[in-house]
Amino acid sequence: MNADAPGRADVLREERHGDFDTKLMRINVGPVHPATHGVLRLVVDLDGETVMGATPRIGYLHTGFEKTMEHRTWQQVVTYTNRMDYAHALGHDLAYVLAAEKLLDARVPERAQRIRVLLTELNRIASHLLGLGTGLLDMGALTPFFYTMRERERILDLLEMVSGVRMNYGYFRVGGLSRDLPDGFEAKVQAFIDDFPAALEQYFAMFLENEIWLARTRGVGVLSRETALEVGLTGPSARASGLDVDLRRDAPYSGYEDYTFDVPVAEEGDAYQRFVVRGEEMQQSLRIVQQALTRLEPGPIRDPDRRISLPERHELETSMEAVIFHFKLVTEGFHPPMGEVYVGTESARGELGYYLVSDGGSMPYRVKVRTPSLPNIQAIEPASIGGTFADMVVNIATMDPVMGDVDK
Amino acid sequence: MDPYWVIFLKALVMSVLLLGGFAYLTWLQRRLLARFQHRIGPNRTGWEGLLQPIADAIKMIFKQDVTPTHADKVVFILAPGISVVFALVAFGAIPAGPANSLFGMDPWIVDLDIGLLYVLATTSIGVYGIFLGGWAANSKYSLLGSLRSSAQIISYELGLGLSVLSVIMIAGTLNLREIVEINVWSVSPLLWPGLLVALFAFWISATAEVSNVPFDLPEAEQELVAGYITEYSSLKFALFFMAEYVGMITASAFISTLFLGGWKGPGFVDALVPGMSEWPFVWLFLKIFVLLTIFIWLQASLMRFRYDQLMRFGWVWLFEIALGAALLTGAVIAFVL
Numbered sequence: 001m002n003a004d005a006p007g008r009a010d011v012l013r014e015e016r017h018g019d020f021d022t023k024l025m026r027i028n029v030g031p032v033h034p035a036t037h038g039v040l041r042l043v044v045d046l047d048g049e050t051v052m053g054a055t056p057r058i059g060y061l062h063t064g065f066e067k068t069m070e071h072r073t074w075q076q077v078v079t080y081t082n083r084m085d086y087a088h089a090l091g092h093d094l095a096y097v098l099a100a101e102k103l104l105d106a107r108v109p110e111r112a113q114r115i116r117v118l119l120t121e122l123n124r125i126a127s128h129l130l131g132l133g134t135g136l137l138d139m140g141a142l143t144p145f146f147y148t149m150r151e152r153e154r155i156l157d158l159l160e161m162v163s164g165v166r167m168n169y170g171y172f173r174v175g176g177l178s179r180d181l182p183d184g185f186e187a188k189v190q191a192f193i194d195d196f197p198a199a200l201e202q203y204f205a206m207f208l209e210n211e212i213w214l215a216r217t218r219g220v221g222v223l224s225r226e227t228a229l230e231v232g233l234t235g236p237s238a239r240a241s242g243l244d245v246d247l248r249r250d251a252p253y254s255g256y257e258d259y260t261f262d263v264p265v266a267e268e269g270d271a272y273q274r275f276v277v278r279g280e281e282m283q284q285s286l287r288i289v290q291q292a293l294t295r296l297e298p299g300p301i302r303d304p305d306r307r308i309s310l311p312e313r314h315e316l317e318t319s320m321e322a323v324i325f326h327f328k329l330v331t332e333g334f335h336p337p338m339g340e341v342y343v344g345t346e347s348a349r350g351e352l353g354y355y356l357v358s359d360g361g362s363m364p365y366r367v368k369v370r371t372p373s374l375p376n377i378q379a380i381e382p383a384s385i386g387g388t389f390a391d392m393v394v395n396i397a398t399m400d401p402v403m404g405d406v407d408k
Numbered sequence: 409m410d411p412y413w414v415i416f417l418k419a420l421v422m423s424v425l426l427l428g429g430f431a432y433l434t435w436l437q438r439r440l441l442a443r444f445q446h447r448i449g450p451n452r453t454g455w456e457g458l459l460q461p462i463a464d465a466i467k468m469i470f471k472q473d474v475t476p477t478h479a480d481k482v483v484f485i486l487a488p489g490i491s492v493v494f495a496l497v498a499f500g501a502i503p504a505g506p507a508n509s510l511f512g513m514d515p516w517i518v519d520l521d522i523g524l525l526y527v528l529a530t531t532s533i534g535v536y537g538i539f540l541g542g543w544a545a546n547s548k549y550s551l552l553g554s555l556r557s558s559a560q561i562i563s564y565e566l567g568l569g570l571s572v573l574s575v576i577m578i579a580g581t582l583n584l585r586e587i588v589e590i591n592v593w594s595v596s597p598l599l600w601p602g603l604l605v606a607l608f609a610f611w612i613s614a615t616a617e618v619s620n621v622p623f624d625l626p627e628a629e630q631e632l633v634a635g636y637i638t639e640y641s642s643l644k645f646a647l648f649f650m651a652e653y654v655g656m657i658t659a660s661a662f663i664s665t666l667f668l669g670g671w672k673g674p675g676f677v678d679a680l681v682p683g684m685s686e687w688p689f690v691w692l693f694l695k696i697f698v699l700l701t702i703f704i705w706l707q708a709s710l711m712r713f714r715y716d717q718l719m720r721f722g723w724v725w726l727f728e729i730a731l732g733a734a735l736l737t738g739a740v741i742a743f744v745l
Contacts (some may be wrong), residue, residue: 136711
């Protein structure tokens with residue numbers, strides 16, 4: 001935990017009560033609590049309504065993903081990656097396939113890269129919409145949640161069109177994609193791009209001009225740049241605190257260097273900016289989606305390397321060799337060379353990295369995921385100390401943690 | 409005055425009407441909120457979901473009734489009763505029509521000379537139910553919720569009491585029936601500014617008093633789970649719920665009676681049907697309906713204040729505004745009229 005957080009609480013206590021002997025009320029928030037976005041548990045010390053400490057206790061959604069991955073073939077691991085961060089599932093899929101491809105030195109075709117970027121950014125918008133909606137819900141505003149869900153629904157429809165499911169897509173494959181885009185997809189994405197800015201305007205109008213919302217978020221839960229660095233905060237929350245870091249721009253992957261987009265950064269580090277930065281990021285994601293869509297050209301969607309990608313269906317009827325490769329891939333998968341890689345990407349929540357170790361076998365020797373939500377929930381305590389209980393709820397919401405992303 | 413058995417019967421009918429009103433207020437709220445939020449709302453049980461409140465009531469009654477082990481059992485059981493009884497009782501002094509209009513009887517239960525004080529007092533006693541309930545449950549969430557609630561309701565009582573002063577000064581009586589008959593707006597247009605400000609302050613205070621959005625802190629779901637009702641289940645939960653909704657109806661009726669002409673209709677309808685503005689129940693019901701719809705509209709459009717902001721708003725702003733309205737009205741009465 002942040003070292004100076006308890007220190008600040010002591011100072012506050014001294015200020016408020018002097019030598020007078022007071023007792024804090026320790027209250028347990030979560031793991032089942034409406035504001036904890038899943039199963040986060042916080043042990044909160046309250047002095048009246050003022051938060052004096054908020055220690056996160058994690059592990060309530062521990063599913064052993066990393067360990068399970070050691071017993072799945074490299075290709076099967078994709079099934080697990082997207083279950084960690086269910087709100088920005090494709091971000092996890094992308095980070096994993098990029099890492100595995102780096103091990104294999106695979107050549108992913110242009111079209112597959114574009115489609116990956118397009119879908120990941122759409123998914124990022126969906127994730128931010130969820131974060132915004134639930135964040136406002138946590139402040140007692142019921143209606144915006146349903147409005148953001150309306151737009152998110154359209155994105156989920158698009159992703160369902162592509163992958164067949166609304167959650168846990170599993171559409172990316174090591175070496176490419178599982179299948180090509182369906183007919184009429186481009187037109188639907190274009191329609192979404194055309195409609196979304198108006199909806200975004202509507203959201204901004206719903207909260208940016210609301211006096212109560214401004215009073216609830218301005219100067220609330222301020223995280224200094226230093227504290228953000230200290231706890232390892234990344235993503236939109238860090239950018240709201242003045243950390244100008246975005247791996248899409250700073251360490252481009254999957255062809256992000258070809259897209260023009262801005263990285264919204266703010267200095268204040270309060271809940272207000274954490275909301276606004278997310279809102280502006282959606283606009284930038286939309287720009288990327290538009291560029292990816294315009295540059296989408298027909299072509300292959302998988303690495304032609306027979307040792308990585310399954311052969312086309314029709315080849316199985318004419319080529320014995322294809323059948324052999326198909327059999328090998330389906331029964332045991334491919335064998336990346338021995339070695340280890342780390343690939344860091346920018347998920348909707350921050351830096352998401354996969355560290356893979358291969359012993360040359362058909363399954364990973366070790367998978368370590370650097371998920372952004374774990375460091376991000378560490379920022380809740382320093383942001384909340386000295387504020388009220390209601391502010392803490394806002395802070396949890398604006399850190400936007402996904403507990404599957406924390407507990408792995 | 410009517411015979412006692414008639415009064416008793418009227419009280420019974422009023423309770424039943426209020427409880428039915430509560431049930432259908434939940435339906436109205438859910439359907440309206442759904443419309444505001446791109447949803448349809450409950451529409452499966454009965455025509456347009458009209459049987460939904462009944463289904464909910466049945467469900468509520470048959471739920472397991474849990475009393476926490478460390479709860480103070482007597483107070484824990486008593487608290488929802490206090491809340492609901494005083495919520496119902498408050499309605500008794502509100503007149504719904506001219507004298508002798510209800511089959512030759514009076515359309516009110518009691519005609520108190522201190523009717524206004526009576527309504528203010530009984531709605532305040534309802535706070536005890538909330539406070540005791542939160543205290544007796546022996547849960548930290550309930551305790552926080554009930555503390556917030558008590559502090560909030562007591563602070564807003566001030567605004568409520570002060571904004572009523574304008575009406576009392578103009579009408580010169582505390583009798584709600586006479587206040588309606590005098591019709592504070594008809595006395596002089598010079599009094600309108602003071603009355604408008606008073607209405608504004610009273611409206612906000614009443615919103616806080618019934619814990620409607622944006623003052624719904626006592627049961628701020630995302631912070632305190634359910635506030636003082638966290639540990640309540642089954643029928644006891646339903647009673648608190650009932651008290652809250654009946655409180656909303658009473659507040660609407662009280663606002664209508666004090667500021668909006670009560671059971672009287674607008675004068676121009678007499679041109680359509682002679683005597684229409686004197687019809688009992690109709691106008692009061694319409695006014696309550698409109699005011700409740702505005703409450704629900706607020707629920708859909710606003711978010712919650714923070715505790716300290718709420719207190720500051722109550723003491724610094726609302727208190728001053730209500731006081732200003734009272735002074736303005738008083739000055740006009742003293743120096744102009």
